[in-house]
Every structure is written in structure tokens, then in C-alpha cells.
Amino acid sequence: MILGFKVLVVGSGAQGRVVAYLFDKDEDVELVKLSDIDRKALDYCARFYKKAETYLVSASDTDEVSKLAEDVDVLVNAVPTEFNLNLMRVALKAGTNYLDMALEYRDFEKVLALNERFQEEDLTALLALGCSPGVTDVVTALAADELDTVNEVKIVGASYVDSDIPYTNWAPRIFLDDCTRPPMIYEDGEIKYLKPFAEPEVVEFPGVGKVTVYAHPHEEVLTISKAIKGVKRVSMKMGVSMMDFFRTLYAMGILYENAMITEKKVKVDDVEVDPAEVIAKFLPKPITGEQFKEYVEKGIIRQATGTLVVKVYGIKNGRESVIESSFDLPPIMEIIDAVPLANDVSYPVSLPAYVAARMIADGSIKSRGVLIPEELTREERIEFLRRIGAFKPPIKVKTTTTTYLN
CATH class of the missing domain: 3.40.50.720 (NAD(P)-binding Rossmann-like Domain)
Structure with a gap:
């Protein structure tokens, strides 16, 4: 060492x-x-x-x-x-x-x-x-080791926030870019692209409850389909804070595909604006460090947590098997007490x-x-x-x- x-x-x-x-x-x-x-x-x-x-x-x-x-x-x-x-x-x-x-x-x-x-x-x-990506990929590979063949990998993630103020974990432009990019799935031997917020599904998450998740662009679709031989389908779905709101804006045409890299102007009275840029301007920025700790201690942010579940479907000894890995993430007070910048x-x-x-x-x-x-x-x-x-x-x-x- x-x-x-x-x-x-x-x-x-x-x-x-x-x-x-x-x-x-x-x-x-x-x-x-x-x-x-x-x-x-x-x-x-x-x-x-x-x-x-x-x-x-x-x-x-x-x-x-x-x-x-x-x-x-x-x-x-x-x-x-x-x-x-x-x-x-x-x-x-x-x-x-x-x-x-x-x-x-x-x-x-x-x-x-x-x-x-x-x-x-x-x-x-x-x-x-x-x-x-990261821990999700590691547990997928370990599950694949236990199976004779892998048919499908399904990853779902969710967050739960109880707060008196608008709250998001990501920089506004990155968050909007993530949510409006066409999500990927791996199917029939190739990467396929869906429309933003495709394949909605209600999932019961331990410690979080029922959350609507949507197909979401994420690295695991690329890496797992490359590394796990014979896998037929790989998908990633997320349901995080403000995503339902973004989906509504997308359905109304206010947000659009690839909103952060494609300009789409609309006329409001005599002024042309890009609605996605306006939304990005007003979205809250991530709160970290002492300010985050202060909001938690004052009860302004009462809970902010998330979880992930990875399901690997395949065959073991001739029988259909599912290996499910659920993530137990630490409570927010434990995090900020141990790492004040987090x-x-x-x-x-x-x-x-x-x-x-x-x-x-x-x-x-x-x-x-x-x-x-x-x-x-x-x-x-x-x-x-x-x-x-x-x-x-x-x-x-x-x-x-x-x-x-x-």
C-alpha cells in the first residue's frame, strides 16, 4: 500500500x-x-x-x-x-x-x-x-456474475423533498439539459432514443414511497450494454424533484427537446424570448454548505433524500431469476454533520x-x-x-x- x-x-x-x-x-x-x-x-x-x-x-x-x-x-x-x-x-x-x-x-x-x-x-x-452512474454499474456487474445469462437491467431512481422553498440538487442549466435530452434505452442490440419523459411508471421506493418515474438519459445504458454480454434490454428511469413540473411544461410546449442546446424563440407582446432560458433563469440553484445546514436546522428544509433500485433479470440453473439491489443513502442530517460542504x-x-x-x-x-x-x-x-x-x-x-x- x-x-x-x-x-x-x-x-x-x-x-x-x-x-x-x-x-x-x-x-x-x-x-x-x-x-x-x-x-x-x-x-x-x-x-x-x-x-x-x-x-x-x-x-x-x-x-x-x-x-x-x-x-x-x-x-x-x-x-x-x-x-x-x-x-x-x-x-x-x-x-x-x-x-x-x-x-x-x-x-x-x-x-x-x-x-x-x-x-x-x-x-x-x-x-x-x-x-x-458508478455504484449502479458495480452492483449490476456483481449481479451478472451470479447469473448464467442476463436478459434485462432496469434501474429506477427517485428523490423526496419536504421544503418550504423551491429546491433542486443540480445547476439549473444542467438539470434542464438532462430532463429535455432524448432518453436512451438499449434494445434489440442497439441504442434507441425516446421522447423526453417517455414511459412513465409509478414505482414504490423504500423510504420514499410512490413516485412517477420517466425514461431518463443516463450513462448506465451505454456502459452496461457494452460490458454485460448478451443483455437484451437496459433502461434507466428517474423521478426527482421538479421533474413532474418540467413534464407539464414540456406537454404545454414551453419546454422542448434539447432545450439547452436548441434555441426556440416565442413572441410575448413585442419581445422575443426563449422560454427554456427564462425557466433556467428562475430555477433555484443548489444549496450547499452552511446555508444548507442552516435551512435544515431551522426546519425550512425538513427532508431531502433519494434512493436507487437496480433489477437484473436473467436465468440461473435454467430458472428465471431477479437480483434486486436497493440503495440505503444516509439521512441529510448525518451528511451535513459529517461533511459540511455536502x-x-x-x-x-x-x-x-x-x-x-x-x-x-x-x-x-x-x-x-x-x-x-x-x-x-x-x-x-x-x-x-x-x-x-x-x-x-x-x-x-x-x-x-x-x-x-x-
Whole structure:
């Protein structure tokens, strides 16, 4: 095991600041570097760190990021996915390992094409390792190990918010972009695209209750269909805060497909406006840190939680079987007491990223090359789940198997 390792976190947003905080608290970490283009955000985060250093550097400035990465053991990418490909090249240039938490769909094949170069340099580049995607992929791969054949993978996620103020976990433009992109499914050997908010379904979630979920664009459809041989269908559905509201706006024509990358002007009296831009302007921004804790303690935000369920359908010993994994995410008060920079989404995404990056740095992940989470070895996947389940506060995964008599 390598102790006294060093890490670079690029991006001090909702996830990056939490990943940096977890490394900062880790006694085996010698140095944490946190970079961003927002000095105000860096200064705010620095108040919570003991050994982390902050750097005013843009993720697009590959030369400067390369200099920061030269002496670290792993680079954690916590900026928008448009930077993924360049930051992977930075990691190669600096001779360091790499991890991100989401995919840039249009660059997926280009990213995978770097596999041989990372292998030649004896480096690991682990893609899309957060909670979803990330933990969802790991439990899917472990379930697939138990089955003789896999027919279908179905992932559903939901959130529950009880608040006196409008509340969302994501940056407004990213949230709207996510909800209005055509969702993907894998079926009949190919990726297919649906209309936004397609295939509505009411699902009963443990700890959350009944929630309407909709087909949603997410990385798991790409990664699971690539990694799990013979799978016939892969789908992802979500039902999170404000999604029903967005669906109503979509049905009215106020929101539209690819709303954040397609301009659609309407005339209001004598003024032309893009309704999606107007909505994005008025959507609440994510609340983190001291403000979030204050709202919780005052009872303004009484609950904010979420859950995920992964169902893997297949055949075992000639019988139809379903392996179901449900996620037990920590209560919001436990999160903000342990990690004051976090909220109910940034912590469940950041903890798996921190654990996986640490496993790369300390030698527990020995797989080399460009990897999606499913491609970790079975031993690496099991150890990863053990660590996120043992952390305080933990992310626990409960798995049950149902086998049907023929």
C-alpha cells in the first residue's frame, strides 16, 4: 500500500469540494490540490480544509493543469463532462491516474480509444464512477456474475423533498439539459432514443414511497450494454424533484427537446424570448454548505433524500431469476454533520468517487487502462462496496435474489 499519496481535484463545484474534503480528512493523504476558475468558490472551500491547497486554474488550460498534475497519484475530474477528454490527455501527459463521475456521450468512443496508452503507461483511468452512474454499474456487474445469462437491467431512481422553498440538487442549466435530452434505452442490440419523459411508471421506493418515474438519459445504458454480454434490454428511469413540473411544461410546449442546446424563440407582446432560458433563469440553484445546514436546522428544509433500485433479470440453473439491489443513502442530517460542504446529492456522488480514487492511489485497484466500473475485477468491485458501506456516513446496498419455479 502506498501511503502519503497526493491527489488533484479539478473543479470546486458541488462534487469537487466534497471529494477534496474527504481527501483532506484522510490521514494517509499527504497533499490535496483543488483547482477552479472561481476564486470566491475556492476561498469558501478553503475555510473547511486543513491541508488542501487551492489553485486558480481553468480546466481548459491544459498546460497549467498538467503542471498541477505532475506530482500527484490521481487526478479527479469534477468539472462538466465536456472537459473529460482533455483532462484524460492531461493525466497521460503528467503520468498520473484519472477518475471522473460522468460521461460525455459524444466522446465516449474517443475516450475508450485511449485504453492502450493508459495501459502502456501502467495507469488507470476509471470512468463514470459516482453513485449513478458508478455504484449502479458495480452492483449490476456483481449481479451478472451470479447469473448464467442476463436478459434485462432496469434501474429506477427517485428523490423526496419536504421544503418550504423551491429546491433542486443540480445547476439549473444542467438539470434542464438532462430532463429535455432524448432518453436512451438499449434494445434489440442497439441504442434507441425516446421522447423526453417517455414511459412513465409509478414505482414504490423504500423510504420514499410512490413516485412517477420517466425514461431518463443516463450513462448506465451505454456502459452496461457494452460490458454485460448478451443483455437484451437496459433502461434507466428517474423521478426527482421538479421533474413532474418540467413534464407539464414540456406537454404545454414551453419546454422542448434539447432545450439547452436548441434555441426556440416565442413572441410575448413585442419581445422575443426563449422560454427554456427564462425557466433556467428562475430555477433555484443548489444549496450547499452552511446555508444548507442552516435551512435544515431551522426546519425550512425538513427532508431531502433519494434512493436507487437496480433489477437484473436473467436465468440461473435454467430458472428465471431477479437480483434486486436497493440503495440505503444516509439521512441529510448525518451528511451535513459529517461533511459540511455536502448536500443530499453531492455526498452520495462524491463518496464513491473518493473511495475509488483512493483505491487507485493505494493500490487496491490494480486494473489498468481505460475502464468503466463494470470492468473492475470482481474482487475490486466487492472491496469498493465494502468501503462505501463502512464509511461514516455509509452508502449501503441491500441485495435480494428471487428465483421462479418453471
